[in-house]
Amino acid sequence: MLRLFAFLLFILHSSFFTLHSQTQLPPYLDPSKDIETRVEDALSRMTLAEKISVIHAQSKFSSPGVKRLGMPDFWTDDGPHGVRPDVLWDEWEQAGQTNDSCVAFPALTCLAATWHPSLSAMYGAALGEEALYRGKAMILGPGINIYRTPLGGRNFEYMGEDPYLTSRMVVRYVQGLQSVGVASCVKHYCLNNDEEYRHQVNVIVGDRALHEIYLPGFEAAVKEGKAWGVMGAYNLYKDEHNCHNQYTLGKILKQDWGFDGVVVSDWGGAHDLDQAVKNGLDMEFGTWTDGLTMGATNAYDMYYLSKQYQKAILDGKYTTKELDEKVRRVLRLFFRTTMNKKKPYGFLCSEEHYLTAQLVAREGIVLLQNERNVLPIQAEGKKILVVGENAIKMMTVGGGSSSLKAQHEISPLQGLQEHLKGSDCQIEYARGYVGDTSGNYNGVTTGQNLKDDRTPEELIAEAVEKAKTADYVVIFGGLNKSDYQDCEGHDRKTMDLPYNQEKLITAIADVNKNTIYVNISGNAVSMPWRKQVPAIVQGWFLGSEAGIALAAILLGDVSPSGHLPFTWYESLDQCGAHSFGEAAFPGIWREGKKIIDEEYKEGIYVGYRWTDKQKLKPAFAFGHGLSYTTFKVSNLRCAFNETTDGNMTFKVDVTNTGDRPGADVVQLYITDVKCSVDRPVKELKAFQKVILKPGETQTLTLNTDKRALSFWDETTGDWKAEPGDFIAWAGDASDRLTCKVKFTLK
Numbered sequence: 001m002l003r004l005f006a007f008l009l010f011i012l013h014s015s016f017f018t019l020h021s022q023t024q025l026p027p028y029l030d031p032s033k034d035i036e037t038r039v040e041d042a043l044s045r046m047t048l049a050e051k052i053s054v055i056h057a058q059s060k061f062s063s064p065g066v067k068r069l070g071m072p073d074f075w076t077d078d079g080p081h082g083v084r085p086d087v088l089w090d091e092w093e094q095a096g097q098t099n100d101s102c103v104a105f106p107a108l109t110c111l112a113a114t115w116h117p118s119l120s121a122m123y124g125a126a127l128g129e130e131a132l133y134r135g136k137a138m139i140l141g142p143g144i145n146i147y148r149t150p151l152g153g154r155n156f157e158y159m160g161e162d163p164y165l166t167s168r169m170v171v172r173y174v175q176g177l178q179s180v181g182v183a184s185c186v187k188h189y190c191l192n193n194d195e196e197y198r199h200q201v202n203v204i205v206g207d208r209a210l211h212e213i214y215l216p217g218f219e220a221a222v223k224e225g226k227a228w229g230v231m232g233a234y235n236l237y238k239d240e241h242n243c244h245n246q247y248t249l250g251k252i253l254k255q256d257w258g259f260d261g262v263v264v265s266d267w268g269g270a271h272d273l274d275q276a277v278k279n280g281l282d283m284e285f286g287t288w289t290d291g292l293t294m295g296a297t298n299a300y301d302m303y304y305l306s307k308q309y310q311k312a313i314l315d316g317k318y319t320t321k322e323l324d325e326k327v328r329r330v331l332r333l334f335f336r337t338t339m340n341k342k343k344p345y346g347f348l349c350s351e352e353h354y355l356t357a358q359l360v361a362r363e364g365i366v367l368l369q370n371e372r373n374v375l376p377i378q379a380e381g382k383k384i385l386v387v388g389e390n391a392i393k394m395m396t397v398g399g400g401s402s403s404l405k406a407q408h409e410i411s412p413l414q415g416l417q418e419h420l421k422g423s424d425c426q427i428e429y430a431r432g433y434v435g436d437t438s439g440n441y442n443g444v445t446t447g448q449n450l451k452d453d454r455t456p457e458e459l460i461a462e463a464v465e466k467a468k469t470a471d472y473v474v475i476f477g478g479l480n481k482s483d484y485q486d487c488e489g490h491d492r493k494t495m496d497l498p499y500n501q502e503k504l505i506t507a508i509a510d511v512n513k514n515t516i517y518v519n520i521s522g523n524a525v526s527m528p529w530r531k532q533v534p535a536i537v538q539g540w541f542l543g544s545e546a547g548i549a550l551a552a553i554l555l556g557d558v559s560p561s562g563h564l565p566f567t568w569y570e571s572l573d574q575c576g577a578h579s580f581g582e583a584a585f586p587g588i589w590r591e592g593k594k595i596i597d598e599e600y601k602e603g604i605y606v607g608y609r610w611t612d613k614q615k616l617k618p619a620f621a622f623g624h625g626l627s628y629t630t631f632k633v634s635n636l637r638c639a640f641n642e643t644t645d646g647n648m649t650f651k652v653d654v655t656n657t658g659d660r661p662g663a664d665v666v667q668l669y670i671t672d673v674k675c676s677v678d679r680p681v682k683e684l685k686a687f688q689k690v691i692l693k694p695g696e697t698q699t700l701t702l703n704t705d706k707r708a709l710s711f712w713d714e715t716t717g718d719w720k721a722e723p724g725d726f727i728a729w730a731g732d733a734s735d736r737l738t739c740k741v742k743f744t745l746k
């Protein structure tokens, strides 16, 4: 009997395989076919309802695939510093999973401060592996809006003020992420440079500034990085919302740059059916379910690219031309991600991911000032007083959509304690100030009890008393991702440090000459006291490994090698955006208070381009960053001092002139000596980070092309390099350019 059963099973089994091997896979399922053939085949099999369903969300972070055709749901998630914890199907509250604690990578300002594109690729790939494990096909990031003002609430999620630095970093992030089969969704395209009125602000900006400053990062992400997704921004440009903007999406992104991926709306960023149909939007996602502000039971059916679009097609208002074009892009995305059977497995919280987070943090921390070489701390037999809420506060929770549920986060105080465990160095702690003690974002809580009811005076008095007998005082202050302190949804109200920190810092510096201030933030803060404090470090939001990386730098295991990705103004009046009154920031409300016009009157003069033009000396210049060793950048030269096609190869020597190993960032800027239009004094056009042993010299090769010599010609609507003389400068900060060479474009 058993033998008969086995025999029957054998017959069944073999006939199944014969049958199956004879069945031909439909082209859309055949991985040997090229993607475009698969897309067209799948498209031809889809019903109208199926087409409509794939172009809008079905939950907070997913859209349906096409089940009938074997295409799974499409899951996306924030971004950009780690994979956001799962939220409930249609609520922002976390779902309470126990398998979604991730590695928190350093915020993107820190990544930019590494000036190390290969690290950006590692970051993207590690994040992609975490996303794969979590079943996410697309990460909502990276964010690359330009740092126009230090008040910008989301600057910490972006890559600084310079379009060239941003471009080099974003390309590798996108490539890294997509190399493991996870789509990037580069955001927020475009001109979303402040937060306060992000849904109402209509940006007015000249074409030169648009093309020279605000678009290059996106252009590089699309053309070189081959990004599979781009997120439209909330704000308006030319009176159209950027989630369905004919000029920025239809013309520039899709037509001029040839973008073949999907345009995803920012959450609830679609506002009009006709524009959503015609102006370049491909997938509508949303905050709340009527696409705008409120929950509704029939939820996602109320989106613009949902039932109302379907009805409009059936009523003959639209043909399926636009729809098919959207669906083609969505299908292409499916074949690149969810339908890609070759993608690797994911990992969550692997050693490599932590190592990547740590490396980025270590390489991004910037030593801003180091009088009398107070740093690195000589800890042997000494007493170190650690002060400040930011020494103990978890920073991975908060800040808006980039908030994370980190598997662990090592605070600066823990990092120092861990590092010095077993040594004869004594560490003490004083709170110093109380900032925000809440520590909760959408149901993810830090579990920390930071409550302290003492008055600011009492807190300062305690810290000062302890500082008197300490060999070193390390104050961890800055911002903290609470509302108005580097957080989505609002801009900062001032550039000043909050919570009485100035008083605290100066009171401590008065009694201890070895005071070190570590600023935790994604933005510059004003430091009128900076001459009173010998050492200042920019410590960003560093993620899971924050404390380890900070201890390694402060205690001298590694020399700092981060360089500023933005200009650190003394005060707001050194910033172009704040030099033209309200009209330029935050803008002026139109009648009816529905739209606020913000005119970028400083034009192309953003960051160092502005301070150079106005001959202002910022607190710390763009590209600035010290080390525990010293470097000399010299002998910039080019083989031919003439070019006809604009391609140039420069050589420059860099020497470690100190007695410790370290890494320098060699930066190349170009000046157009004479031009028919006003041009910046100089602009960054190449850079390279290099590690050098004491006494070692390396010769670096830096290449530039015609774009490096060009400006956006508003009369022709194209790039133009005018023949004539140019100067290339090299050095290791925008205000420390130690050699130059002249060349001519014929």
Ligand code: BGC
Binding pocket: 078, 079, 140, 187, 266, 267, 401
């Ligand atoms: C943010 C996006 C984010 C999205 C989803 C929006 O409010 O602007 O950056 O990706 O929410 O969380």
